[in-house]
Amino acid sequence: MNLVVLGSGTSVPHPQRTAAGFWLETETGSLLLDCGADAPHRLAAEHLDWPNLAAIWISHLHLDHCGGLASFLFGTKHAPQTQGRRKPLTIFGCRGIDKFLHSIDSVNNYRLLDQPFPVELREITVAEEFEILPDMRARVFSTPHTEESLAIRLTNRSGASLVYSSDTGYDEAFVEFARGVDLLILECSFWRDKPTPRHLDLAEAMRLARLAEPRKVVLTHLYFEWDGIDLEGKAKDLWPGETIAARDGLRLEIAT
Numbered sequence: 001m002n003l004v005v006l007g008s009g010t011s012v013p014h015p016q017r018t019a020a021g022f023w024l025e026t027e028t029g030s031l032l033l034d035c036g037a038d039a040p041h042r043l044a045a046e047h048l049d050w051p052n053l054a055a056i057w058i059s060h061l062h063l064d065h066c067g068g069l070a071s072f073l074f075g076t077k078h079a080p081q082t083q084g085r086r087k088p089l090t091i092f093g094c095r096g097i098d099k100f101l102h103s104i105d106s107v108n109n110y111r112l113l114d115q116p117f118p119v120e121l122r123e124i125t126v127a128e129e130f131e132i133l134p135d136m137r138a139r140v141f142s143t144p145h146t147e148e149s150l151a152i153r154l155t156n157r158s159g160a161s162l163v164y165s166s167d168t169g170y171d172e173a174f175v176e177f178a179r180g181v182d183l184l185i186l187e188c189s190f191w192r193d194k195p196t197p198r199h200l201d202l203a204e205a206m207r208l209a210r211l212a213e214p215r216k217v218v219l220t221h222l223y224f225e226w227d228g229i230d231l232e233g234k235a236k237d238l239w240p241g242e243t244i245a246a247r248d249g250l251r252l253e254i255a256t
């Protein structure tokens with residue numbers, strides 16, 4: 001499967017980093033992991049096949065992760081590219097995503113789930129394992145960030161795996177969830193002196209990597225504090241494995 005980083009930043013406006021969004025392409029379909037406000041246009045900028053997107057995952061209700069969902073659905077409802085589409089779209093998300101979309105609907109009678117094609121909305125509870133794409137299983141982990149925030153672990157038929165932490169504070173229970181994964185997309189909001197327990201700094205992110213032993217780590221959700229800092233070099237001092245600093249437009253192949 002192939003990953004395209006749409007947004008490696010946060011809601012704070014930044015000239016190079018847009019809000020969270022990751023495009024994952026597999027043999028049986030594509031999946032959008034989080035949909036920050038910039039993600040819809042970033043899909044087009046990366047020349048991705050957004051009219052055929054099969055599924056969306058929304059990790060939590062902060063707007064740098066879901067702020068683009070309504071505008072994406074407003075786009076697909078009216079875009080010429082999607083008027084002939086019949087393939088269903090499934091939106092999987094944290095608790096509250098249904099209320100989020102219906103609240104926006106109620107302001108202007110958008111009817112965002114009433115699309116040219118069938119749309120299914122599914123709120124995921126922590127206990128269940130589910131099929132997110134025809135060849136891909138998913139399970140989630142409740143992260144210490146907000147009440148509803150979830151990390152997700154994806155495994156395809158050939159065994160290739162990915163964990164996306166989305167936003168999280170430090171919790172060693174996450175280690176078991178991410179154990180041995182092929183690619184760990186881990187938030188690393190701050191270098192040091194983090195102002196909140198609800199995000200990670202570099203030392204914590206690398207401690208999780210050391211304990212979980214992923215094959216590769218991508219550090220993302222980078223606040224402007226990271227500008228001009230050699231993130232990969234500093235990560236190497238703390239964990240000898242391969243760490244990549246996310247940037248908008250980064251492309252990676254994930255294999256077993």
Ligand SMILES: [Zn+2]
Nearest residue numbers: 060062145167
């Ligand atoms: Zn958040």
Ligand SMILES: [Zn+2]
Nearest residue numbers: 010062064167
């Ligand atoms: Zn965030």
